Amino acid sequence: MPASYADRLYRTRRRALVDHLRERGISNERVLNAIEAVPRHAFVEPAFQERAYEDEALPIGRSQTISQPFTVAYQTSLLDPQPGERILEVGTGSGYQAAVLCEMEAQVFSVERHKALLERAKRTLKQLSYRVRTRHNDGTQGWPGLAPYHGILVTAGAQEVPQPLLDQLRPDGGRLIIPVGPEGEHVMHRIVRTDEDTYEHETLGTFRFVPLVPES
Ligand code: SAH
Secondary structure (H helix, E strand, O other), rough: OHHHHHHHHHHHHHHHHHHHHHHOOOOOOHHHHHHOOHHHHHHHOOHHHHHHHOOOOEEEEEEEOOOOHHHHHHHHHHOOOOOOOOOEEOOOOOHHHHHHHHHHEEEEEEOOOOHHHHHHHHHHHHHHOOOEEEEEHHHHOOHHHHOOOOEEEEEEEEEEOHHHHHOEEOOOOOEEEEEEEEOOOEEEEEEEEEEOOOOEEEEEEEEOOOEOOOOO
């Protein structure tokens, strides 16, 4: 397939995906614009590129998945990153979510525990000129050296909320979006730090994530 034809095809599919997300209740136009802009097919393996614009999670190797577009749109809407804000992602995976955050003009930092996945994500992001600072580490520890963050987005399901992530939020409204619960039924939490010692918790829909695995 000639490149220009493929680009047009994928662009059309991306637009259809955005329409679908809108129908499913995503209304943040900045999020929808970002999803319309990011070539998700570049973040999946060649064997799955044809399915890149279906609303499905897809395998990316090492038993991990690129999150379903609805989940990305939902979490990003809850985070609502503003231009220039410092955002930490836990679980780089394919790099797709980080690219969506870049499209929204956030300063993006991302931590991944699988070295091979991280190396591939870095290559993809670089090829597409997305600037993301990454670190190979256990993301339950956050990235203390660069804290505090306006927002932290966790893209794997946690058993409980890691204390370091709470500590690394800005005390003037920093927000943490994190799925929490036993495997297979993670409840989305939105936690806002409104003061040094004050956190407001809100629980939202149920999702299925790959597990957040702390280093032992
Ligand atoms: N945001 C990714 C989705 C990746 S799935 C994307 O857009 O493609 C979740 C990712 O979290 C996996 O890559 C997994 O390896 C990673 N992960 C799981 N536990 C982790 C931990 N403790 N620290 C950092 N990354 C972790």
